[in-house]
Amino acid sequence: MSSPMIPEQRQKELLRLLRTAGVLSIRDLTELMKVSHMTIRRDISNLEESGQVVAVQGGVRLAEHPGVEPPPERSSRAQLELPRKRAIAERAATLVEDGMVLFLDAGTTCESVVPFLAARRNITVVTNDYGTVAALFDYPEIETIHTGGVVDVESRSSSGPLAAATLASVNLDLCFLSTGTWDVPHGVTTPSTEKVVLKRAAMASASTSVLLADTTKFGTFERFNVVPLAKLDAVVTDSDLSETTGRALRDLGVDLHVAEL
Known part of the structure; x- marks a missing residue:
């Protein structure tokens, strides 16, 4: 049996x-390297400090060489887990009915x-995301409302009290919430208080x-709790969710929708 690799290895x-x-x-790396999430995150942190990698939401990419313009953070995130995103999106869309906002x-x-x-x-989409607005340009039959608000260049979205005020004036049938971090003890969390305000306003409406x-x-x-x-009312995730976590979510009264990969 081979010995565990030291950090440098x-x-x-x-x-x-x-x-x-x-x-x-992160999941790919833990499976490929047979180590824990925490170990991988420590290694990424060390490599990021030395300028060799750049952490992106949910994963990591190589740092660019000097003189090469790095791709936008969102572009890097968009490459991660595409089958999961598409499967979840398709499953979520089944919850949308004609005439909904x-x-x-x-x-x-x-x-x-x-x-x-x-x-x-006859549906209306309200969003704080500029990428989503651009995607909706190809679907002119869908009425689109952008919330406005304080612009976050990295995520190409907006949030804060101005965006929340827009949401407070709209009656939403359905809110699809996103997150980069979630678990049973803490729920949905975010590193930004501006995003807390925006997400809670969407849920309230x-x-x-x-x-x-x-x-x-x-x-x-x-660091900040959202909900x-x-x-x-429900969670849509992929079929790599463990049975234990699935039971824990159902025990909380959450309607769980699992998208098959």
Whole structure:
């Protein structure tokens, strides 16, 4: 039986994998390297401090060489876990009915819902995400409202009190909430108080609130609480969710929708 790799060996192996793939999720790395999430995150932190990698939401990519313009953070995130995002988006779209007014939160998972709305009639999409607005340009039959608010260049979205005020003036049938971190003890969390204000305003305006989050983001939390999972009406995630976690969510009274990969 081989001995566990020391940190320097692990980090070299992590860099080798990234040179092949370009960008990898935390889950991919834990499975490929047979180590825990915490170990991978420590290695990423060390490599990021030395300027060799750049952490993106849910994963990591190689740092660019000097003189090469790095891709936008959102572009890097969009490459991560595409099958999961699409499967979750397609499953979430089945909850949308003709005539609904729905909110799509910022992020690539919620943006992925857009193509699956094409068959719906007389719907209105409210969003704080500029990428989602751009995607909706291809669907002129869908009425689109942007919330406005303070612009976050990195996520290409907006949030804060101005965006929340827009949401307070709209009656939403359905809120699709996104997150980069979620677990059972902490619920949905975020590193930004501006995003807390925006997400809570969307839920307050909605008859039904649904979290769209893949399993690579499960088991992590940020400094600010948005909402306990028990306060959500439903969660849409992928089929890599463990049976234990699935039971825990159902015990909270959450309607769990699992998208098969």
